[in-house]
Amino acid sequence: MKACYLIAFAQSHSDFRLPELQSISEIHGFQIHLPKDPDTSRPFMVVELDEEEHAFILAQRCILIKSIYEFYARGTTYEEVHEMNRSNRHLWERYVPDTSFKFIVTGFNHTIPQRRQRDVIESFAYMDFRGKIDMKNPEITMVCFEEYESRPAPANGPPRKRCEDDGGFKEVFFGRLIVEGTARQLVGVFDVKKRAYFGNTSMEAEISLLMANQTLASPGKWIYDPFMGTGSMAYPTAHFGAVVFGSDIDGRQMRGKGKPPGVIRAATQYGIASRIIDLCTFDVTNNPWRCGELFDAIVTDPPYGVRAGAKRLGRKRELSEDKKALYLQHSQNPRSDDQPYIPPTKPYELSNLAGDLVLLARYLLRPGGRLVFFLPTVTDEYQEVDIHTMMCEGMEVIANSLQDFGSWGRRLITIRKIATQKFSPPSFQHVEEDAMDTHVPAHRDFREKYFQGFSRGQCNGDQAGTVST
Amino acid sequence: MVRLVTHNLLACHAKDCNTNNFPLVFQNVQLEIREAEFNSDFIRNFLPKIEWNALVKTAYELGDTSLPQDQPEMVDDEFLKNLHHVLFEIHIIEGGMVCPNCKHNYPISDGIPNMLLAEHEIA
Incomplete structure (x- = not known):
């Protein structure tokens, strides 16, 4: 039955929320009906789902979902909330006679004083729930969220008082808890610090899980990482059931010291060693693939020159x-x-690499397959058109999420192969073109710009460099 | 752990080596059999990509004769199980793969083949 659900998101990577929802619904073949102009910067979103079961699926797989609620009411004042809640009586009526319950009032960006929490709870007295209150094992949990704007403490001067602006919320949401997100705990499971093998270029667990979700990884899928490195993206994709093939121009990254190779040791730790089909040392611009249309997805974090520069033969x-x-x-x-x-080997310039990667994906992906990768960009210079400089016929950008580090950022790009015809392998030849008549994307010569501290702007270097490349 | 599924997809890619460059011939190999999870959908999807003659020939050379010489038209469970074993459970840990045409030897160590080309072999 179609109904409205309130999603509470984790407070990170807001730009990645919608693409993740859409990917997971695509894997499981159901629709999410989004609001007209979804504002993903906010931590709450009301969506329509055709079945309650879909909420469980989302909560099991979306890394960015904290919890999902049956939606009862929202409003910028409590009068609005109560009015809407009364009109939705049919949704909660069945809990009135004899259901044990718990009632939580909580703030986002704010701590609500106990006394007012009690006032809020009492203002819902008209619902007249007769079941007993059970704080430990209630049959249902009702939650009322007050969303406040983020108000950073002033740089100098006294810190904000605890209850300042209490009640000055942006909006209130009210609903019944259906399911807590269980995928977020994977961030701890795949913690790089606890991994048997990693390197200075390993990708943090949360982002690599988000990337795995963008690939639509699931049993029966075959996924390729052409810049395998220490295998960060392989572990979560394989965890979700896909099998993975990895290649790298430098075998030492995949091997590490000792036997078996480092990537296999880490995969064994996660119980997915048999899903790493093979590892192979070759330069992706001189690759030995006998034919194309092999993979369901290509996922990679190409080296962009800060920790490690890209190389080709x-x-x-x-x-x-x-x-x-x-x-x-x-x-x-x-x-x-x-x-x-x-x-x-010689250096492999980033904008050339990005363009080649899209062409390679068009050759190696099955129709409908996805290419998911990170592209670093200079924040001040980035323009929408940058992405189009690397696109080619038959490929379509379906998501572009920014992870912002201040003066620079990296964009997680998801591209789908929409063409069904066969394509020939890319030539990987680059002619030095005249910069006058073509658009120069902000990620061109990213390495040089990074080490010059993006000197065009007044940015300070300390924001950069905390994230592996 | 070069598996035969991988072997079936890699051809010699040295410059001007365009004919008779597949399949690469295993040499001095050290084998290991490791169980892998069976996924019939995956194998069915993959079936059209397989170069059948190359797979059977290589499996025979490695001592596995469970596959028929000609690719059967009917796909039954027993066939899929045998194919699964050949594609995913035979691992080549050490040795080399030699191009039948240009004789380039791609060495395998710790199960990872080195498919890098020498300077005079790249375009």
Whole structure:
């Protein structure tokens, strides 16, 4: 039965809330009817669902959902709330005669004094619940949220008084608790600090879980990470049932020290080692894939040059003919005491990499498959059109969520392959184009901009550098 | 742990090596059998991507003869189980994969193949 539900979100990554809801509903094949102009910066949202069961599914899988309520009323004053609540009597009438209950009044961005909490509870007396009050094991829990604007304490001067502005809320929401979110605890399960193997480029658990949800990971899916590194994205995707293939130009990242390889050790810790199909060392611009349309999703955090720069095979400067001949002789007849041959690499500029990644995904994804990756950008310079510089025919951006670090940020981009025809593999060739007539995206030469402290603005470097790349 | 599913998807990609570059031939291999969870949907989805002759030939070379020479038209449970075993449960831990055409040897160590090309092999 179609009904309204109140979602309370966790207080982080507000830009990622809607894409996550939409992804999880897509995995399970149901609809979420969103409000007309959803304001995702707010911690509460009222949505319509066709079945109550869908609320349970969302709460089980969405990392950003704290809890879901059957929605009874909202209003900017308590008069409005009570009026709406009275008109929704049919929703809660069945709990009136004999249901044990608990009533919670709580504030967002605010602590409501006990005395007023009691007043609020008493103002709902007309509901006339006759069951007993049970604070430990109630049959139902009614919750009344007061949402306040965030009011940071003034930089100098006395701190705000505890009850200042009490009652000056933005809006009140009222409903009955249906389910607490259970996916958030995965953030602790996948905590990088407790992982058997990680590196300085490992992605924090919460974000990697959000990325896994964007890939629509579920049993039967095959997902590829072409910049595998220490495997941060592989663990949550495999946890959700998908199998994963990883490749990296530098095998040392995947291996670590000791045996078996580090990625396998961490996967074993999470009980998903058999879902890591294989790990492979190769340069994605010189890849050995025999055919395309293999994967249901590609998920990756490409190196963008702060902790680790992207590399591809080749040389920065061409060798002279003499040197080339010498080199060829050496590579074909290595001296026996030599270490294994390691081919030379050159830097891989970020905007080239991003464009290639979209083309590669178009080749390697099945129709309808998704590419999910992070793109760092300079906050002051970013424009919507930046994303379009890397797009190509047959691919469509479906989500673009910013994680803001001040002077820079990174955008989690989700792209869907809408085309059904076959595409040929990308050439990975880049000509130095004339910057005059094409748009230069803010992520071009991101590494250089980062280390110059984004000198165009007046930003301070201390905001940057706290997040792995 | 190169599995045969992976082996079936990788071709030699050295510059100008475009014919007879698949399947790569295993050499000096050290095998291990590890159980993997069976997912019939996954295998059914994957079936059209398989180069059947290459898979059967390689499985035979590694001593597994459970697959028929010709890809059966009817897919039954027993067939899927055998295919699952061949694709996902045979792991090559050490050894190499050699291109039948250009003879490039891609070494495997700790189950991770090194598919990097040398400088003169990239386009």
